[in-house]
Amino acid sequence: MTSKAEVARTWTVGELADELGVTTRTLRFYEAEGLITPQRAGANRIYSQRDHARMRLIQRGRRFGMTLGECREIVDMYDGAESSEQRQLQTLLARLDEIATDLRARQADLRRTLGEVTDVAAQCRARLTELGD
Amino acid sequence: MTSKAEVARTWTVGELADELGVTTRTLRFYEAEGLITPQRAGANRIYSQRDHARMRLIQRGRRFGMTLGECREIVDMYDGAESSEQRQLQTLLARLDEIATDLRARQADLRRTLGEVTDVAAQCRARLTELGD
DNA sequence: GTCGTGCTTGACGTTTACGTCAACGTAAGG
DNA sequence: CCTTACGTTGACGTAAACGTCAAGCACGAC
Numbered sequence: 001m002t003s004k005a006e007v008a009r010t011w012t013v014g015e016l017a018d019e020l021g022v023t024t025r026t027l028r029f030y031e032a033e034g035l036i037t038p039q040r041a042g043a044n045r046i047y048s049q050r051d052h053a054r055m056r057l058i059q060r061g062r063r064f065g066m067t068l069g070e071c072r073e074i075v076d077m078y079d080g081a082e083s084s085e086q087r088q089l090q091t092l093l094a095r096l097d098e099i100a101t102d103l104r105a106r107q108a109d110l111r112r113t114l115g116e117v118t119d120v121a122a123q124c125r126a127r128l129t130e131l132g133d
Numbered sequence: 134m135t136s137k138a139e140v141a142r143t144w145t146v147g148e149l150a151d152e153l154g155v156t157t158r159t160l161r162f163y164e165a166e167g168l169i170t171p172q173r174a175g176a177n178r179i180y181s182q183r184d185h186a187r188m189r190l191i192q193r194g195r196r197f198g199m200t201l202g203e204c205r206e207i208v209d210m211y212d213g214a215e216s217s218e219q220r221q222l223q224t225l226l227a228r229l230d231e232i233a234t235d236l237r238a239r240q241a242d243l244r245r246t247l248g249e250v251t252d253v254a255a256q257c258r259a260r261l262t263e264l265g266d
Numbered sequence: 267g268t269c270g271t272g273c274t275t276g277a278c279g280t281t282t283a284c285g286t287c288a289a290c291g292t293a294a295g296g
Numbered sequence: 297c298c299t300t301a302c303g304t305t306g307a308c309g310t311a312a313a314c315g316t317c318a319a320g321c322a323c324g325a326c
Contacts, residue, residue, distance in 0.1 A: 043273075045273085064242075077253065089264075109197075114236045128222050176305090195283095
């Protein structure tokens, strides 16, 4: 998909760490855990756009409280979706449906939570105007 | 708010742990961390409906990846919303607005994630029907 | 040449959120 | 009286997700 006009962008550890708001330690740790697999230029790591994209997915997963293992499972799915065989596609699809169900449950949970928070805030405001007079 | 007809329900550690799907260790740990403060009957802990409610809130927070410290901050707010003074109410309200903003951001994030997951699932289904013929 | 900057690989430390004993009390049942 | 079930505190263990050195290489600037 990369045209010959646009050179594929790459990052060093420090650059990618800065851009993502993580430390280089984190990037190396994720690599050791098999979440990302940067190329090498000699000894130095070279991160591709694919690594970058995977990192964004991982970060989002982490914000939702997923473990690194769960994150890996998900990012790996994005890769496996095109090339697999029938059996693999079916198990993958089943897992995706599970995840979607879970996400919808979280949405409902979030809605409730947000509702409660705004309720409490409303109570606060009521008390404040009451006191304000 | 408890009428004389309905006796306030209470729980022992084991009962509450079973009902919430946690271990007794978790309940004692949360108490040590100041998240819940059950009464005592002699040496034994007696958990009230208030403790029960706080636990539900804590569990929900945990599902969203909050730390116990963040959970405590939130459950404490629910208590502070009624009785505080003007200054406290204002800082509380400001904090609540921050939280609400964060929750809305999470909602958007979740929507995106769910969209992507269903997209990948759609790709899988497409590949499957393609292979199925 | 050496200084600073950035990269490398270990190796050990740390925080969070509990799990897992151990040793003991106590109330109910047979 | 003895066992079983449930409770108590205290101490130590542990998995996850990094943080924090240490020691060294490589390279451009001065």
